[in-house]
Amino acid sequence: xxAGELVQEHLRxxxxxxxxxxxxxxxxxxxxxxxxxxFYPTCGAQPAAGGADLHRAPEELEVPLDERAAMLPGxxxxxxxxxxxxxxxxxxxxxxxxxxxxxxxxxxxxxxAFQWIHYSIITNVFVNYYxxxxxxxxxxxxxxxVAYIPLIFPATWVLDRxxxxxxxxxxxxxxxxxxxxxxxxxxxxxFWVTVTAQVICSVAQVFILGLPSRIASVWFGPREVxxxxxxxxxxxx
Numbered sequence: 001x002x003a004g005e006l007v008q009e010h011l012r013x014x015x016x017x018x019x020x021x022x023x024x025x026x027x028x029x030x031x032x033x034x035x036x037x038x039f040y041p042t043c044g045a046q047p048a049a050g051g052a053d054l055h056r057a058p059e060e061l062e063v064p065l066d067e068r069a070a071m072l073p074g075x076x077x078x079x080x081x082x083x084x085x086x087x088x089x090x091x092x093x094x095x096x097x098x099x100x101x102x103x104x105x106x107x108x109x110x111x112x113a114f115q116w117i118h119y120s121i122i123t124n125v126f127v128n129y130y131x132x133x134x135x136x137x138x139x140x141x142x143x144x145x146v147a148y149i150p151l152i153f154p155a156t157w158v159l160d161r162x163x164x165x166x167x168x169x170x171x172x173x174x175x176x177x178x179x180x181x182x183x184x185x186x187x188x189x190x191f192w193v194t195v196t197a198q199v200i201c202s203v204a205q206v207f208i209l210g211l212p213s214r215i216a217s218v219w220f221g222p223r224e225v226x227x228x229x230x231x232x233x234x235x236x237x
Contacts, residue, residue: 098219102228105215106235108172109208113236115179115201116144130191140198147202155206164214171207174200209236
């Protein structure tokens with residue numbers, strides 16, 4: 001027994017196996033007749049001749065082959081695409097149409113801001129036209145701030161989960177629908193149509209105001225992000 005325990009400790013020290021791994025043994029035999037294979041852990045195969053496996057990294061021994069094959073480049077075990085050369089970095093691919101994207105966004109952000117405030121700058125005209133008091137006209141601009149508070153959370157969720165394209169289409173589409181609906185409110189007894197259109201535009205601005213930083217990070221390079229984001233915000237102002 002003493003000799004067997006010494007061999008077991010020797011194998012643990014060579015292979016780096018943890019102490020809590022059970023060791024399989026055959027039926028009792030004379031100590032001299034036992035083969036060293038009986039003392040290897042039952043959970044793994046014997047190392048190849050020459051002890052080549054003893055020099056492998058511990059993480060390579062623990063990770064299955066099929067999982068190592070799916071690892072990203074640079075991870076232990078290799079697999080996947082070829083690694084980048086030393087010093088090489090993956091950057092955003094720049095297209096010339098990024099300036100057109102920025103211009104289009106700035107323009108429809110401008111139009112949404114125009115829908116927000118254009119009633120308040122001529123309050124007296126709308127008070128006389130619709131026959132309402134000035135407080136109701138003021139609420140046409142306040143509704144923008146009221147809508148922003150509860151809707152910013154689902155709007156940012158849509159941006160994170162569904163991406164830039166869908167969010168931009170929702171913002172521009174709702175803004176367009178609200179603007180056209182205001183054209184149908186040109187009648188002294190259709191103030192409620194104006195209110196409905198303004199609410200639609202206020203929902204659109206929730207999808208618009210969160211886009212400048214995303215557009216800058218997706219379409220522009222590291223040295224252009226600040227300028228692009230500032231330009232997109234300036235469109236709304």
